[in-house]
Amino acid sequence: MLLRADAAGCWLVPPGGEPLHLPGRRVTAVDSNGAGDAHTGAFLAFLGHGLDPIAAAQGANAAAAFAVTRHGPATGPTLDELFDFLDGDPAAALLSAALRR
Secondary structure, three states: OEEEOHHHOEEEOOOOOOOEEEOOOOOOOOOOOOHHHHHHHHHHHHHHOOOOHHHHHHHHHHHHHHHOOOOOOOOOOOHHHHHHHOOOOHHHHHHHHHOOO
């Protein structure tokens, strides 16, 4: 189960696991329209690429954080934009390794 918590990130209960809080990323938000869609889409895409639920949720948090830095509803990042956004962050290395990129 995944519960989005806006700027606070999300809560995840992985299969057979305990609830985990995965914190959000600090950004200057300009428009929250589409952040939930970006989060859900990224989470499902990362799961579809074989990431475990925790890594997928961390990637989804980053995608939602990116989305709120842009105006308008269609603001989910491409994979390249997400890696640029995460430049130097340990999450980038995790996602890159998991996606074999």
